[in-house]
Amino acid sequence: MAAGLLFLVCAAAVLYSAEAQESYNGLPDIYKKGVDLATNQLSTHARVQHHFRFLRTVEKSEGGFGVKYLYHHFYLKPTTCPRGMTESDPQRCPFRNDKPLMDCAVCYKSAGDQIEAEPKPYVHCIQKPRLTEEMKKNRVDHFRKMSYHSGAPTLLALISKS
Template structure:
């Protein structure tokens, strides 16, 4: 009986520590909002049948423009899960990953004031299956994000890396 109770406590502690290490929860609030924008866009596509979850950051940068305004760039992977996107009772952050589908390579850049994403300029979101990402697409992403920060007179967004 005591051994079973100890096993149960250990299993609970392991689950709790695994949840505490979730990379999504380790992101700052404003970067999580950018990931959420990408997830929202991805889930709006008819051809996407399963939820995706944040897997890891590849690169991120942030430019302070003054008066609490920042320009953010975040390059990350999303991984498909086993949960159907039409299942409403499931928290996507608890869905188990599936390993039979490619990762989604995403880049987002946006302007934020305080802890809110600004609608002007419109946030840029680009996600594509990792194997389909071309060098030309990478260049297009980079150039778009550079233009976003240049049009406001801010230094280049991709010049300062925080990741």
């Protein structure tokens, strides 16, 4: 009986891990690049000891005229692999359940499937329990300012000579 229960728990863990990778694989390429931007930034932070993998999207928004301004709010989950690990096999770095999720928001301008250097992409990641309402508001405000400042006033300033 215990062996059967252990098998079910292990099978559920493998399926849960595979589902998270599938959700990353299901993202459009431009959103994957935003997730990669956040994971790369985390891997260079001195206090981060483990590799993180995408868990799931919380919210996505797009804005802009002609180009896209993207806002992606998502969770990253720590794995058992050390930071800086490049994972060729997603199952090679199983999730840890003893550490909190990393709550991340990125906003950036894209043209085609590339992230533009200007304005500088915004990346904010913090352990989920430490995220405050003010931080959430600042993230969304940053996106609104980024998408408004590029072109919206000039569209309103056009004068017709009819």
